[in-house]
Amino acid sequence: MNPLLEIIHITLLSISRALFNFSFILVIWILYxxxxxxxxxxxxxxxxxxxxxxxxxESILQGIIIGIIGSLIIAVIGxxxxxxYYLIFLLPLALILSLINIRYLCFSYAASVMGVLSLIFRGQIIFGITLPNININISGLLALVGILHLMEGILIFFVGADDPIPIIAKKDGKIVLGHLMQKYWPLPIAMLVLSKGGISGSEIVQMPDWWPLLKDIPKDVITYFYGLVPFVGALGYSSITYCEEPKKRSKKTAVRLMIYSILLIILSIYSVGSLFLQIVGTILMAGIHEGMIxxxxxxxSKKEPIYTIPKKGVRIMGITPEGAASQMGMQIGDIITKINGINVLNTRQFRAILKNSFTFLWIEVLHxxxxxxxxxxxxYPDGITDLKxxxxxxxPRIIYRHESVQKIGLFHIIKNKLRK
Incomplete structure (x- = not known):
C-alpha cells in the first residue's frame, strides 16, 4: 500500500479508538x-x-474532522x-486550570506547566529524597501544542463567529451592545510518539529519509519505534467584542493564533538538544497565548464601541433568518431611521408604525x-406587522459587566449549578 494511504488508514484507526475513550466522553460532558x-x-x-x-x-463533528487533519500533519511531517506516563496528566491539568477561568481550558497553559515541572523534576536527590523524573520531551510538547493551536486557529477562522450572542453592557457611562463568542471542541487526535519498544497495534510503514522532521532520540535508546497513540484533548475559544464585528474579530484572532502556532513548531524543531530554547519555548507557550488575550x-478598552443606543432610530441586534429584514438584506448593527417617510424615534414608535400593516414598506437604514x-x-395583500x-x-433590564462574563471558571459554573 502507498505510504500516505497507509498513514491515513492508521491515523483513522487510532482516532476511532480515541472516540471510545472515557476521556472523550468526559470532555463531551464538560463541553455540554x-x-x-x-x-x-x-x-x-x-x-x-x-x-x-x-x-x-456540531462541535463534536468539527473536532473530529480537525483532529484527523491535525493527526495527519503530525504523522506526515513527523x-x-x-x-x-506523565502525559496522561495533560488533559486533567487543563481541566483543573479551567476551574479558575474557562479560557485556561487550553493546552498551551497545561503544557507550559508540565514543561516547567519536567525542567524541575529530573530525578535529583535532595536531602536524601529522590524526586520524580517526569522526563517529558519539551521539544515534542512544543510541537504538539503548536499543531493543536494551528487546528484551533483554522476552526476559529471559519466558524469562530458562528452563533454570537449579543450582550448589553455599560462602558464609559454608555449603554453598548457587544457580542460574546464562545466555541468549544473535543479533540480526538493520533499523537506520534517515540517508544523504546513496539507499540501495541502499530504497523510498519516505510517513511522518507528526512522523516521525522523533529529528531530528538534519547542517547540511551538503541532500538526505537514511532507509532500513533490515541489522545483526547479539548480546544476552546472565548472572546467579547464591542469595537469590532464578530467575524472581523474572530478572523484577526485566528490569524494571530496560526502565527503563534507556526512559531511554536519552528521553536520545537530548533530546541532539540538546546536546554535554553526549551526553557524559552516553555515560557513563550503560555506567555504569548496570554499576551494575545x-x-x-x-x-x-481603547477603542470606541460600534453598537450604541442611537439618538435617532432603533438599532438592530438580531435578525431572524428568512424574516422580512433578512430578505431585504439588513445587517446586525443597522439603525432603522424611517419607515414609509415617518421618522423612527424609539422602539415603541417603531412597533406602532408597523401596526398599520402596510402592504408596501420603504425603510431608510443607516449602516x-x-x-x-x-x-x-x-x-400583498395582508400587509406586514413584524420585520422579524x-x-x-x-x-435594558439586565446590564452585564464585562468582567462577569469574561472572568468565569468551571468551578463557578458547577457551584451555581449545585446551589440550584
Whole structure:
C-alpha cells in the first residue's frame, strides 16, 4: 500500500479508538455544561436556531474532522513526542486550570506547566529524597501544542463567529451592545510518539529519509519505534467584542493564533538538544497565548464601541433568518431611521408604525460605516406587522459587566449549578 494511504488508514484507526475513550466522553460532558451556560446568556431572546444539543453535535463533528487533519500533519511531517506516563496528566491539568477561568481550558497553559515541572523534576536527590523524573520531551510538547493551536486557529477562522450572542453592557457611562463568542471542541487526535519498544497495534510503514522532521532520540535508546497513540484533548475559544464585528474579530484572532502556532513548531524543531530554547519555548507557550488575550482586552478598552443606543432610530441586534429584514438584506448593527417617510424615534414608535400593516414598506437604514440605504418590501395583500428583528433596548433590564462574563471558571459554573 502507498505510504500516505497507509498513514491515513492508521491515523483513522487510532482516532476511532480515541472516540471510545472515557476521556472523550468526559470532555463531551464538560463541553455540554459550557455550551449550556453560554446559551443561558441569551436573555434577550436573540434568534438562535441552534439548540444546546445541536451546537454540541456540531462541535463534536468539527473536532473530529480537525483532529484527523491535525493527526495527519503530525504523522506526515513527523513531530513525535516521547511516550511517558506523565502525559496522561495533560488533559486533567487543563481541566483543573479551567476551574479558575474557562479560557485556561487550553493546552498551551497545561503544557507550559508540565514543561516547567519536567525542567524541575529530573530525578535529583535532595536531602536524601529522590524526586520524580517526569522526563517529558519539551521539544515534542512544543510541537504538539503548536499543531493543536494551528487546528484551533483554522476552526476559529471559519466558524469562530458562528452563533454570537449579543450582550448589553455599560462602558464609559454608555449603554453598548457587544457580542460574546464562545466555541468549544473535543479533540480526538493520533499523537506520534517515540517508544523504546513496539507499540501495541502499530504497523510498519516505510517513511522518507528526512522523516521525522523533529529528531530528538534519547542517547540511551538503541532500538526505537514511532507509532500513533490515541489522545483526547479539548480546544476552546472565548472572546467579547464591542469595537469590532464578530467575524472581523474572530478572523484577526485566528490569524494571530496560526502565527503563534507556526512559531511554536519552528521553536520545537530548533530546541532539540538546546536546554535554553526549551526553557524559552516553555515560557513563550503560555506567555504569548496570554499576551494575545490581554492585547484583545487592551484594544477593547481603547477603542470606541460600534453598537450604541442611537439618538435617532432603533438599532438592530438580531435578525431572524428568512424574516422580512433578512430578505431585504439588513445587517446586525443597522439603525432603522424611517419607515414609509415617518421618522423612527424609539422602539415603541417603531412597533406602532408597523401596526398599520402596510402592504408596501420603504425603510431608510443607516449602516455602521455611515452609509444610508433604502430597502423596499412588498406584503400583498395582508400587509406586514413584524420585520422579524430584535432591537437594542433603550432601557435594558439586565446590564452585564464585562468582567462577569469574561472572568468565569468551571468551578463557578458547577457551584451555581449545585446551589440550584
Amino acid at each position: 455544561i459550557l455550551i449550556k451556560k453560554y446559551k443561558s446568556v441569551n436573555i434577550y431572546n436573540f434568534d438562535n436556531s441552534k439548540t444546546v444539543i445541536n451546537a454540541l453535535v 513531530l513525535p513526542i516521547n511516550l511517558t 490581554l492585547y484583545e482586552q487592551y484594544i477593547e 455602521i460605516n455611515g452609509d444610508m440605504e433604502t430597502y423596499e418590501f412588498k406584503a 428583528v430584535r432591537l437594542m433596548p433603550e432601557n
